[in-house]
Amino acid sequence: MSKSIAVFNQKGGVGKTTTVINLSACLASLGKRVLMIDIDPQGNTTSGIGIDKNSLEYTLYDILINNVNPKECIKATQQESLYIIPASVQLAGAEIELTSFQGRELKLRECITEIKKDFDYIFVDCPPSLGLLSVNALSAVDSVLIPIQCEYYALEGVSQLMNTYSLVKKGLNKKLEIEGVVLSMFDGRTNLSIQVVEEVKKFFKGKVYRTMIPRNVRLAEAPSHGLSIISYDPKSKGAEAYLELAQEFLELSEEVI
Numbered sequence: 001m002s003k004s005i006a007v008f009n010q011k012g013g014v015g016k017t018t019t020v021i022n023l024s025a026c027l028a029s030l031g032k033r034v035l036m037i038d039i040d041p042q043g044n045t046t047s048g049i050g051i052d053k054n055s056l057e058y059t060l061y062d063i064l065i066n067n068v069n070p071k072e073c074i075k076a077t078q079q080e081s082l083y084i085i086p087a088s089v090q091l092a093g094a095e096i097e098l099t100s101f102q103g104r105e106l107k108l109r110e111c112i113t114e115i116k117k118d119f120d121y122i123f124v125d126c127p128p129s130l131g132l133l134s135v136n137a138l139s140a141v142d143s144v145l146i147p148i149q150c151e152y153y154a155l156e157g158v159s160q161l162m163n164t165y166s167l168v169k170k171g172l173n174k175k176l177e178i179e180g181v182v183l184s185m186f187d188g189r190t191n192l193s194i195q196v197v198e199e200v201k202k203f204f205k206g207k208v209y210r211t212m213i214p215r216n217v218r219l220a221e222a223p224s225h226g227l228s229i230i231s232y233d234p235k236s237k238g239a240e241a242y243l244e245l246a247q248e249f250l251e252l253s254e255e256v257i
């Protein structure tokens, strides 16, 4: 069994990268083989897991543009069973260079098809845009995981997000599903957070994970040490939450397959 998931929301700073790194690390700690693919030119997943973006021989750019074999680009991380295809700022150029390619929306799908059987889960960290890199991600995966930040305007942009999802599902990737919606940066002391939870649940019906990720300063600190939260501070509230999310994710995703 093998599943690929795009972590997608075109709104910036909602917790996509934090979720990719920490959910992947938790799943790896539970014995799964996990690959993260960084398709964001910001390269936050790459640096956040401790990889120096300036010392890379190959990145995702080389797979998409130079036809380098994906297997050559997979790097091990400090954690057992956790791997990454890194990104560099070169990817920003890929968005433009790809436009002249035939099958430009399907380059990442070709990549994932070649390596899928080597992993239990593949998570793709999308950039905060609806451009060609995000379309590549949505066209390549089995499902989409949507992080939503518990703040005012949380649902702003969700209709464009769902529109892009529907267009890709209708055209390029008919099997695409919604994996789940995760509420991030939750603060149970504020009415606003509680109100956002209600609204999001109303909008996404049964798709919202029971586990919510609290606002936790340790989660914000971990990437500057190049570590996931379970390596940086395994006793923190953030680590507890992502471990619980990993367990819930496993229960639900293995049910669907």
Ligand SMILES: Nc1ncnc2c1ncn2[C@@H]1O[C@H](COP(=O)(O)OP(=O)(O)OP(=O)(O)O)[C@@H](O)[C@H]1O
Pocket (backbone or CB within 6 Å): 011, 012, 013, 014, 015, 016, 017, 018, 019, 040, 042, 044, 126, 127, 128, 184, 185, 186, 213, 214, 215, 216, 217, 219, 220, 221, 223
């Ligand atoms: N639960 C949390 N508690 C505290 N800080 C958090 C939490 N989740 C994310 N952050 C912080 O909020 C900022 C945005 O998070 P993150 O980078 O994961 O969002 P993103 O959606 O990937 O952003 P972008 O759209 O720029 O790629 C980061 O500085 C991150 O460390």
Ligand SMILES: [Mg+2]
Pocket (backbone or CB within 6 Å): 016, 017, 018, 040, 044, 125, 126
């Ligand atoms: Mg990010």
